[in-house]
């Protein structure tokens with residue numbers, strides 16, 4: 001057990017990041033446990049503690065008597081320095097046990113710019129960074145989460161990955177481990193990896209060899225054993241009411257990024273925005289019953305004392321029973337000053353009515369995401385909203401008393417022209433004018449926030465060449481010059497982080513050496529603008545001899561094999577290609593949820609159905625007949 005001296009905690013910022021002991025943290029006697037599982041998000045405590053997936057897995061694993069799940073996050077550099085100076089290895093927050101003593105260390109992969117933190121954490125724990133160098137006594141390093149649909153750039157660092165939703169498969173992994181642990185005398189890690197590779201949804205990268213053609217372009221991933229699947233399909237939960245969810249979330253002592261309860265209404269989104277990876281990854285839509293949600297809400301409120309709950313999902317306003325659910329929750333907790341909030345709003349008056357009912361969003365202003373400045377480009381990305389929709393929603397918001405609106409856009413989308421960019425400024429101007437018309441006042445604030453588009457695997461834009469850093473910067477200057485109204489605030493990010501994200505997200509195994517060298521040169525917390533150093537990364541590319549532009553700037557031939565073709569959410573490539581062509585033709589594709597199936601193939605491939613509760617009783621369940 002690690003003992004921290006008070007002098008160390010006194011010398012670092014936010015020491016509560018490192019002391020554990022929070023309400024609902026689960027401490028078990030590790031000597032009596034068959035499987036010890038450390039769960040991590042490779043970021044600082046406040047970010048990691050806000051992750052929904054880790055909270056769910058923590059409770060599922062700790063419900064087992066034979067297993068203990070504990071948490072570990074990335075120490076901030078001031079704490080890392082103290083730990084290295086004092087030879088303190090990375091440890092878990094529940095039992096202060098060093099990470100190297102666990103059977104598994106599981107990382108949730110939320111964004112590519114957290115990868116150097118993983119290497120740093122393994123190093124700080126004294127665990128071999130490369131999977132091929134790991135000894136039998138070292139933990140198995142496992143990855144899961146939204147980035148698993150292309151893990152090739154980090155394949156060399158992990159023993160295995162869980163592709164898809166983890167609630168069921170995590171138990172299968174633990175059970176297999178406990179059996180192997182009892183049965184085997186040698187504790188040969190290869191033997192367990194073979195057993196795990198037979199579980200649906202498990203990808204063991206060392207069991208495959210990557211091949212490249214004479215031009216250095218990725219050619220194929222070849223299985224090294226006959227009993228290894230050629231393609232690994234994601235795991236998916238068929239019935240969201242059947243799986244355990246969060247009941248006793250840990251209550252932190254310090255403010256965390258999402259410092260509230262999270263009630264997951266449903267998984268998936270079928271709106272079909274063509275830039276959106278999550279929209280494909282989490283298909284099909286599967287709603288929870290209202291009764292399930294009430295019961296979960298009650299348990300979480302009773303077990304924590306939180307006074308705020310976020311009704312989360314990819315597009316929460318699409319939950320089919322939302323008005324009734326909210327009304328009942330507000331009635332039920334009327335005397336307890338509970339606040340309920342929605343993390344995102346649709347661009348329609350329905351959402352404004354809901355937000356008005358909830359009141360809480362009033363504090364911070366309303367956020368809408370038109371994503372593009374002109375109707376033409378919104379059609380390219382299949383956003384499915386018009387300027388009239390946005391102005392109607394804003395008018396409804398202003399009438400209800402809001403005077404702050406945030407508008408999210410992207411630049412660098414396929415087919416984008418300068419007119420599309422100037423359209424962003426014009427749209428924001430129209431929102432300002434609308435406020436004056438509705439309220440006869442001028443005290444409105446419109447924030448225009450524009451990110452740089454990163455094409456992602458398993459989207460219709462997976463073949464598209466990303467804009468260069470110089471092009472993004474030119475576009476940022478152009479838009480800035482076209483925003484003249486003082487009521488409009490323009491936010492944009494440094495393009496270089498999006499460039500690196502673009503390189504890694506569609507990279508192959510050759511990037512592992514670059515990531516490792518960048519880490520060795522001091523790259524960490526790359527997702528934090530104050531810590532990010534683009535030069536370090538470019539030097540690493542140069543020294544390793546890998547050309548970064550081939551990964552992000554190059555438009556791929558649609559016949560090319562892609563490094564991520566082997567870990568799939570189940571979508572048909574032909575569907576993505578037809579969506580790519582429809583984008584170029586500015587054609588829309590309808591939402592498949594209540595119209596007919598539009599053929600992405602996921603339901604058929606994985607044997608799962610849309611679950612859409614339109615009303616209050618069993619008769620109203622809508623399950624698509626594919």
Ligand code: SF4
Nearest residue numbers: 592597598600601603
């Ligand atoms: S298979 Fe059809 S119904 Fe199922 S998610 Fe895809 S488009 Fe929608």
